[in-house]
Amino acid sequence: MNLWENNLKGLCEHLYRMMVRIRFCEESFIEPILQKQIKCPVHLCSGQEAIAAGICACLSGKDYIWGTHRSHGHYLAKGGDLNALVAEVYGKETGCSRGRGGSMHICDPEKGVVGAAPIVAGTISLAMGAALASKIRKENRVSVSFFGDGATGEGVLFESLNFAAIYNLPVLFVCENNLYSTHMPISKCRPNTEIFRIAEPFDIYSIRVDGNAVMSVYQETKKCLELLKNGKGPVFMECLTYRLRGHVGPDDNIQGKHIDIRKEAEVEAWREKDPIPNFETYLKDKEILSDSEMEGIRTEEMGRIDSAHEYAKNSPFPKPEDLERYVFK
Amino acid sequence: MYSNNRKIKYCKAVNEAFHQILKLDESVFLIGQGVTSPWYVGNTTSDLIDSFGTERIIDTPVSENAVTGAAVGAAIVGMKPIVVHPRLDFMAYAMDPIINEASNWMYMSGGRTNVPMVIWGIINRGGEQAAQHSQSWHSLFAHIPGIKVVMPSNPYDAKGLMISAIDDPNPVLYIDDRWLYGIEGIVPEKIYKVPIGVGDIAQEGTDVTIVACSYQVRLAIKAAFELRKSGIEAEIIDLRTIKPLDENLIINSVLKTGRMAIIDGGWKSYGIAAEISALVFEKAFGKMKTPIIRVTLPDVPAPASSVLENSYYIKVSTITSAIEKLVD
Numbered sequence: 001m002n003l004w005e006n007n008l009k010g011l012c013e014h015l016y017r018m019m020v021r022i023r024f025c026e027e028s029f030i031e032p033i034l035q036k037q038i039k040c041p042v043h044l045c046s047g048q049e050a051i052a053a054g055i056c057a058c059l060s061g062k063d064y065i066w067g068t069h070r071s072h073g074h075y076l077a078k079g080g081d082l083n084a085l086v087a088e089v090y091g092k093e094t095g096c097s098r099g100r101g102g103s104m105h106i107c108d109p110e111k112g113v114v115g116a117a118p119i120v121a122g123t124i125s126l127a128m129g130a131a132l133a134s135k136i137r138k139e140n141r142v143s144v145s146f147f148g149d150g151a152t153g154e155g156v157l158f159e160s161l162n163f164a165a166i167y168n169l170p171v172l173f174v175c176e177n178n179l180y181s182t183h184m185p186i187s188k189c190r191p192n193t194e195i196f197r198i199a200e201p202f203d204i205y206s207i208r209v210d211g212n213a214v215m216s217v218y219q220e221t222k223k224c225l226e227l228l229k230n231g232k233g234p235v236f237m238e239c240l241t242y243r244l245r246g247h248v249g250p251d252d253n254i255q256g257k258h259i260d261i262r263k264e265a266e267v268e269a270w271r272e273k274d275p276i277p278n279f280e281t282y283l284k285d286k287e288i289l290s291d292s293e294m295e296g297i298r299t300e301e302m303g304r305i306d307s308a309h310e311y312a313k314n315s316p317f318p319k320p321e322d323l324e325r326y327v328f329k
Numbered sequence: 330m331y332s333n334n335r336k337i338k339y340c341k342a343v344n345e346a347f348h349q350i351l352k353l354d355e356s357v358f359l360i361g362q363g364v365t366s367p368w369y370v371g372n373t374t375s376d377l378i379d380s381f382g383t384e385r386i387i388d389t390p391v392s393e394n395a396v397t398g399a400a401v402g403a404a405i406v407g408m409k410p411i412v413v414h415p416r417l418d419f420m421a422y423a424m425d426p427i428i429n430e431a432s433n434w435m436y437m438s439g440g441r442t443n444v445p446m447v448i449w450g451i452i453n454r455g456g457e458q459a460a461q462h463s464q465s466w467h468s469l470f471a472h473i474p475g476i477k478v479v480m481p482s483n484p485y486d487a488k489g490l491m492i493s494a495i496d497d498p499n500p501v502l503y504i505d506d507r508w509l510y511g512i513e514g515i516v517p518e519k520i521y522k523v524p525i526g527v528g529d530i531a532q533e534g535t536d537v538t539i540v541a542c543s544y545q546v547r548l549a550i551k552a553a554f555e556l557r558k559s560g561i562e563a564e565i566i567d568l569r570t571i572k573p574l575d576e577n578l579i580i581n582s583v584l585k586t587g588r589m590a591i592i593d594g595g596w597k598s599y600g601i602a603a604e605i606s607a608l609v610f611e612k613a614f615g616k617m618k619t620p621i622i623r624v625t626l627p628d629v630p631a632p633a634s635s636v637l638e639n640s641y642y643i644k645v646s647t648i649t650s651a652i653e654k655l656v657d
Contacts, residue, residue, distance in 0.1 A: 064406065098439025105437040114405060115438060119429050125398025126405065126430060133403040136358060136384050143402075156425070159395030166390070326440035327475050329498040 004057070011057065012288045013297070015214050018053040019276050021301045022073040025082065028305045029089060030250040037313075038089055040102035043070040043118075047212075047244035050275035051176055052077035054217025055144060058225055059112070064134075064143040066127035067116030069104045070176075070243075074146050075116070080108035086308040087315050094315040100326060121147055121154035124173070128160045131171035131233070142228050144172045150181030152195055164234040165202040172224055173199070173236045176211060182247045183261050199236035211239030212275040215282070242270035335518060340371040340510040342484035346491040347374065347411075349520050351381050354409065357495060358385040360400055361413030361449075370415045370451065371510045397423035397448065401431045401500075404446035409495055417450040417504065418464050431500040432475035447494045452506040452543075452594070454631065457638065463631035467543075468593075468600040470502050471572040477501045477525055478572040482546035484514035486569055489523030497525060506544040506594070528575035530582070534564035536656055537588040540579060540605055542568040545592040545643065552648035561656050571601055579605060580612050587618035590652050592643060597625040622651050 004011035026046045032038040045052070048070075056065065056077035067074045075085055081096065088095025089103045096106050104118040114130060117123050127145030134141040151157050152175065164171050175195050179186050186193050199206035205227060209220045217239060224235040246253035246261070253261040283289040337345070351357050358381075363369025365378045365388040378386045389396045393414065400412035414420040420427075431444045454463035471478045477499060481487040487505065494501035531546055532553055541549040546567045553563040564582050568575065583589050589609060591602040602623040609621060624643055632641055 066402075095439070097437060097441065100439040101437040107438050107441060109438075109442055114402075115434065115442065117430065117437075119425060122398075122425060122429060123402075125395040125426060126402030128395065129399035129402025129404075129410075130406045132387075132399050133406045133408045136403075136408065156394045156398065159392035160398070162390065163392055163395050163399065167387075326436045326438075328477075329435060329440070329443040 003060070009288055011218070012283055015053050015057055015218065016279060016283065016289065016294065017297050017301060018057070018077050019049040019214065019279065020298055021082070021304065022049040022052060022076050023276055024301050024305045025076060025086070025308075026072060028309060032090075032309070033250055040089065040091060040104075041248050042089060042103045043248050044245040044250070045070050045073040045243065047270065047274060048176060048178060048241045049073055050214035050217055050279070051174070051211045051239045051241060054214045055174060055221045057218055058221040059142065059144065061112055062139070062141050064112050064114050064127065064130045064141060065146065066114055066123040066130070066144065067106070067146050068123065068148060069116070069118035070148065071106060071116040071146065072103070075106050075108060075113050078108070078113045079111040080106070080113045082304055083308045083311045084108065087312040090312040090315070091317060092312055092315040093318045094311070098326070099318045121151035121156050123147070124151065124157055125160045128164050128169055128171050131164065131169040132167065134170055135167070140170075140229065142170050142172060142225060144174060146174050146176060148181065149175060149177040149179065149186050149195060150189070151175070152198060153181070153189055158198070161199055161202045161204060161234070161236070165204050168231055169234055170228040171234045172228060173234060175236070175238045176241055177238055178241050178243045180243070180247070180261070196236060196238035204234055204236050205232070206236035206238070208238045208240065211241035212273045212278065214275055214279050242273070244271065244274070333518070334515055336513045337484060337516050338510065339484045339487050339512045339514070340373050342488040342516045343373040343491055343505070344375050345516070346488045347377055348380065350492060350495050351377065351385060353520070356407065357409045357411065358387065359411045359413065360387040360389060360396060361415070362389055362391060363415050364388050364413060370413060371507065393419050393422035394425060398426040398430065400446055400448075401426045401434070401444060404431070404444045404500075405434060405442055409445050411447040411449055411495060413449045413451070415451050416453050416462060417466055418461050420450050420466070427470070427476070427500070427502075428473050432473045435499065436475060443498045444500045445498045446500050447491070447503050448500060449503045452504065455508070455638065455642070457633045457635055458631070459633040460630035465595045467504050467571055468595050468604070471601060475500070476572070477570065478504065479525055479570045480504045480543040481569060482509065482543050482567050484512065484516045486523050488516055489521050490525070490569065492520060493522040493525050496522065501525065504543070508544045512547070523569065526570050526573045526575060528569050528578045529567045530578070531565040531567040532563070534562035534586070536562045536586055537590060537652055538564050538566060538579070538582040538586045539590050539592060539648070539652070540566045540568065541592040542571055542601075543594060545594050548643055548645055548648060549592055551645045552652070555645065555649045556652060559653060561652065563652065574604070574608070576608060576612070579608065583609055583613050584616055587616060588655055589617070590622040590624060590648065590655070592648060593623070593625045594643065595626060596628050597623055598628050600625060619655050622655060624648050624651055
């Protein structure tokens with residue numbers, strides 16, 4: 001894992017670019033959703049970019065990642081094709097899943113974005129199976145399982161922790177704890193909100209990370225991967241974060257507004273911890289990137305997003321007569 | 330067709346398929362409860378651990394959901410796992426990885442990723458084992474798009490269908506009935522396939538078509554033998570695969586006989602007997618001389634007491650008396 005060794009500026013540029021790409025991409029979906037040009041359910045990860053960017057920056061192309069209903073960020077951070085993602089959300093034939101999957105089933109297998117699924121905890125055991133395959137084939141690949149805090153209510157997570165521990169599988173369990181399982185606060189879901197402790201009874205090394213601090217996520221992931229590569233897996237990582245949008249769609253779920261869930265003061269407090277402005281301050285203070293360099297990255301990424309929407313809008317829809325394709329190979 | 334007339338038991342035929350395929354293809358592995366035990370899954374996994382080691386013969390804790398999911402994940406990244414459920418009943422815990430993930434994955438990735446795996450479930454019934462140690466859920470799985478379901482009735486098909494299932498690029502549910510494990514039959518020593526989706530005429534006849542699969546084919550053969558004494562010539566269709574169904578084989582047979590009895594070891598309502606009845610109604614309407622008969626389990630959980638068990642499971646006499654009334 002020496003991808004960025006002795007190249008702090010290159011690393012920071014990459015992390016910043018990736019977070020900006022994810023944020024711009026997510027926010028770019030809002031207008032087309034409101035205009036009903038996008039019809040499938042879209043779970044935005046605005047506010048959670050640092051986790052995807054920090055973790056995936058440590059991975060190599062051959063490593064696997066598995067996601068959830070909220071996985072645009074994971075997909076992009078691992079190198080997934082932007083045009084194909086946007087086209088998929090529009091339900092187009094040129095989408096990464098040919099318009100059969102939508103926002104919740106995105107994949108780019110050649111880039112190691114194996115797949116994503118909205119059944120809560122549904123891909124955890126699959127990620128573990130990919131790690132098992134890596135072990136059987138002696139490939140030294142790592143498999144990363146992204147899931148939310150809601151998944152800690154599912155039994156299969158605990159079965160998977162146990163199984164992965166017994167066989168020392170190279171799987172990184174990443175719990176993105178954004179404090180809400182759809183509408184329900186984590187404190188009402190669990191008697192103890194220190195999620196990383198759930199791995200301890202399985203003798204799994206587990207840590208809690210500030211999921212909004214991209215450099216911390218990156219540094220801690222590097223340590224976790226060392227363990228995995230040395231056959232000391234699995235590892236469990238809880239990343240504390242917050243989604244700036246609501247569970248699904250553009251609604252921000254602030255009390256008193258359309259869907260009453262979260263207190264305005266709480267959302268405001270987390271806006272202060274927005275990972276992107278905080279990283280900008282860090283980069284400026286440390287004199288790693290200048291204002292104009294960051295602006296240049298933002299302009300480039302905005303251009304990419306715009307052309308991805310153009311690409312998607314100009315792409316054909318799947319043909320109705322192809323409805324029954326792809327059930328079997 | 331046969332390279333010799335070697336006879337072996339059904340369970341040894343399955344075992345031989347594993348030995349040969351594991352040796353031939355390094356991406357195949359076997360995972361599930363009891364695969365290293367001398368008795369857990371009959372003799373089907375005998376000596377595999379000695380030949381292929383713990384990395385490819387993986388005995389697991391009781392975690393059907395995670396273990397099945399692990400097999401699905403390994404298949405998605407290019408392995409060919411066989412995940413075993415020594416008792417079908419326990420597979421309920423694995424419904425999510427089977428139905429939501431394995432069966433849908435190919436479609437929801439727009440054809441970019443297939444799931445080449447075998448989910449092997451064993452029906453293990455009788456002996457007063459009661460409701461949770463007896464169930465036959467094949468129809469339930471056959472309802473799901475994206476998964477194939479095979480059910481062999483004899484040692485030859487058991488080996489050939491297992492090899493086809495492992496080689497198939499899609500998830501295949503291989504269901505066998507433990508009552509078949511001791512049955513002997515001719516099995517070639519070489520590797521061969523029995524095609525998925527192709528049924529077999531186990532016996533030709535002109536008066537009535539009996540459709541069955543798995544252990545029920547054996548009951549049908551015995552019933553046909555009895556029926557001949559009353560002058561009734563039954564044609565027996567062994568489905569071998571219940572999804573996708575060999576529709577032409579069934580339709581062509583009923584066009585010839587004009588009568589049909591479906592024998593199924595599952596429950597009556599919404600089962601394969603109902604599915605095949607609908608198929609015949611759609612494609613051979615007006616050609617049938619008599620109503621269709623369904624001989625199935627009643628819509629009742631499996632009982633414990635052997636007195637009740639005796640009434641519960643299908644008997645040869647139930648089949649013969651139903652068909653005698655039909656042809657009369």
